[in-house]
Amino acid sequence: DGGITQSPKYLFRKEGQNVTLSCEQNLNHDAMYWYRQDPGQGLRLIYYSQIVNDFQKGDIAEGYSVSREKKESFPLTVTSAQKNPTAFYLCASSIWGHGNTIYFGEGSWLTVV
């Protein structure tokens, strides 16, 4: 099946820990994205990557880091510098270009304990 796979679905982080969320796509899309969704709110862009080995900050990049070593993979690390990390994280991908549809994975819940 073609699609976007995020793992894990649920993740718990202790104070001061870094955690990494995985995102893999087999749609052969150039571009990949990470969004954050807080309960009852819309989505905010964290990072995006147009091509391999290149990525750009979105609207709320502070406290997060990414890498894009392979076309299929775009992991997100939530660092200890992110003071309020509890949220639903959505990975997405698309063909790069204005107006192309962005497709989303099933999301990952991160909770600070």
Add this chain to the structure above:
Amino acid sequence: AQSVAQPEDQVNVAEGNPLTVKCTYSVSGNPYLFWYVQYPNRGLQFLLKYITGDNLVKGSYGFEAEFNKSQTSFHLKKPSALVSDSALYFCAVSKDNNAGNMLTFGGGTRLMVKP
């Protein structure tokens, strides 16, 4: 700067009745507009988009949306609501940078369809 407004946090409709979920936008230049649906604990599913051409766009699951440039609106509609349409709906506009297709999302509207 681009923005999207979904003025209703929640829309309630009876099954079988028509539904409308409202969206207005602000963007410089020509807008690319999208609707997505989100079921609980799931990712967003693409419903439809307006790029150019006919102002009435048809999408998945019987949904359609009408682009109105003079009112800067892109309301989502369905002639006959189903209980299974109950979900969170997001309108989005594509940013008008020169290269990309990052989306700016509205805050979402919860649709409740009652039997």
